[in-house]
Amino acid sequence: MNTFKSSLIKNGSYINGNWQTQCAEKFSVSNPADGSIICDLCDGNEQDAESAVAAAHAALPAWRAKTVKERSVLLRRWFNLLIENQDELATIMTLEQGKPLSEAKGEINYGANYIEWFAEEAKRVYGDTIPGPSPEKRIVIIKQPVGVVTAITPWNFPNSMITRKAAPALAAGCTFVVKPAMETPLSAIALAVLAEEAGIPAGVFNVVVSSQSRKIGAVFCSDPRVAKLSFTGSTEVGSKLLAQCAGTIKKTTMELGGNAPFIVFDDADIDSAVDGALASKYRNAGQTCVCTNRILIQEGIYDEFASKLTEKVKSFKVGNGLEKDVIIGPLVNIKAAESMESMVRDAVAAGASLLTGGNRSDLGECFFEPTVVSGVTMRMNIARDEIFGPIASLIRFSSEEEAIAIANDTVYGLASYIYTRDIGRIWRVSESLEYGMVGINEGIISNEMAPFGGIKQSGMGREGSKYGIEDYLEIKYLCMGDLDK
Numbered sequence: 001m002n003t004f005k006s007s008l009i010k011n012g013s014y015i016n017g018n019w020q021t022q023c024a025e026k027f028s029v030s031n032p033a034d035g036s037i038i039c040d041l042c043d044g045n046e047q048d049a050e051s052a053v054a055a056a057h058a059a060l061p062a063w064r065a066k067t068v069k070e071r072s073v074l075l076r077r078w079f080n081l082l083i084e085n086q087d088e089l090a091t092i093m094t095l096e097q098g099k100p101l102s103e104a105k106g107e108i109n110y111g112a113n114y115i116e117w118f119a120e121e122a123k124r125v126y127g128d129t130i131p132g133p134s135p136e137k138r139i140v141i142i143k144q145p146v147g148v149v150t151a152i153t154p155w156n157f158p159n160s161m162i163t164r165k166a167a168p169a170l171a172a173g174c175t176f177v178v179k180p181a182m183e184t185p186l187s188a189i190a191l192a193v194l195a196e197e198a199g200i201p202a203g204v205f206n207v208v209v210s211s212q213s214r215k216i217g218a219v220f221c222s223d224p225r226v227a228k229l230s231f232t233g234s235t236e237v238g239s240k241l242l243a244q245c246a247g248t249i250k251k252t253t254m255e256l257g258g259n260a261p262f263i264v265f266d267d268a269d270i271d272s273a274v275d276g277a278l279a280s281k282y283r284n285a286g287q288t289c290v291c292t293n294r295i296l297i298q299e300g301i302y303d304e305f306a307s308k309l310t311e312k313v314k315s316f317k318v319g320n321g322l323e324k325d326v327i328i329g330p331l332v333n334i335k336a337a338e339s340m341e342s343m344v345r346d347a348v349a350a351g352a353s354l355l356t357g358g359n360r361s362d363l364g365e366c367f368f369e370p371t372v373v374s375g376v377t378m379r380m381n382i383a384r385d386e387i388f389g390p391i392a393s394l395i396r397f398s399s400e401e402e403a404i405a406i407a408n409d410t411v412y413g414l415a416s417y418i419y420t421r422d423i424g425r426i427w428r429v430s431e432s433l434e435y436g437m438v439g440i441n442e443g444i445i446s447n448e449m450a451p452f453g454g455i456k457q458s459g460m461g462r463e464g465s466k467y468g469i470e471d472y473l474e475i476k477y478l479c480m481g482d483l484d485k
């Protein structure tokens, strides 16, 4: 058992302002860097999920009735507390998730920024007036909170994937219940401790920690008191949740899988493209939906780009995220490391060549070496599937048309990247890419001011930006008649 202690960690769910820490069934949270148990938590069940939904439903009228300024002030306090506790929150995250501490600190900041942003956007939920169809009529549009929102969030970004759903929901006047991933519930618990300290009323923000994802998900998707489900995770699970939500016609936001192309043209600034590819590919050890999955390089610069990229990847320090200068931490679990191994093996068997890495690391069961694979084609699994690990796969192309065709040859449509100095090409390619987001000479595109989201089987809805709050609002049309009397 790990000896780490923090006042931001409680041993169970946070429902209606109460901590559920007495129970018979528990589950353990472990550190992927060394397999040690960090702590045991009360395992939330279906009754807990129902209680959380009931609490959110009961808290809704009073929360919705607050002025936007009142909600905004509470959100701002929550934001301040995240920033004040950034170091402790980051340590908790690295312990349970594995990412390097510097990245964890970055994520706390990123997550907090969503709360700050939506504390401000709360004040800008404007309605509309529309010319009426006849002299005695007027049309007025108001916007109202959708109601109780449930969320299911992933282990790869244990803080920010919660805040970017909870902040717009609370800002809009909705109440909220989240079930975080069972691998990383401590960051969610810490968020609830700080929400309570900020003065967010009981029942407005609830956390159900549980190892029983399917059962909790079933309550979230079927309870008629729930108006909306917001999910970040795989396309496979997202599609099942969508089917379950159909029964009660819930609104949904789905942020699902990706297969991001990173296209480098002959005229690109190669050093800048290499740095962009490294940042996009190896952030969070490659466990990111917007991570570069396929690096498409034009033939004239292929060898130079491949060699520069490989040299830098060879210099990456792999290790426990709490150690200094570590760039690549452990993967989430052994299964993930095994999956990297088999993807590389299959690609090499199909004709690709290994420029560096390719093996499980002897640092621990969940570690995989940062890897570069050259000569990848779209017939290989490594190009078709979402890698979700530290493997860069390099694909050679000759023309702009060919690059676009390869880039779009996938069911996914989340993030894409292009590197070129040609302004005409920037527009042509950006408009042709079937993706919700395009990084242009830039490998890091995520921030609270921009609309994050995908098309095709990468999901629906947008998170962040002025558009992000719309997903938590209903439009109501008021038709005023008889005005000529």
Ligand code: SIN
Binding pocket: 156, 157, 232, 255, 287, 288, 289, 290, 446, 452
């Ligand atoms: C994700 O991987 O789902 C989110 C990544 C990000 O916000 O950049």
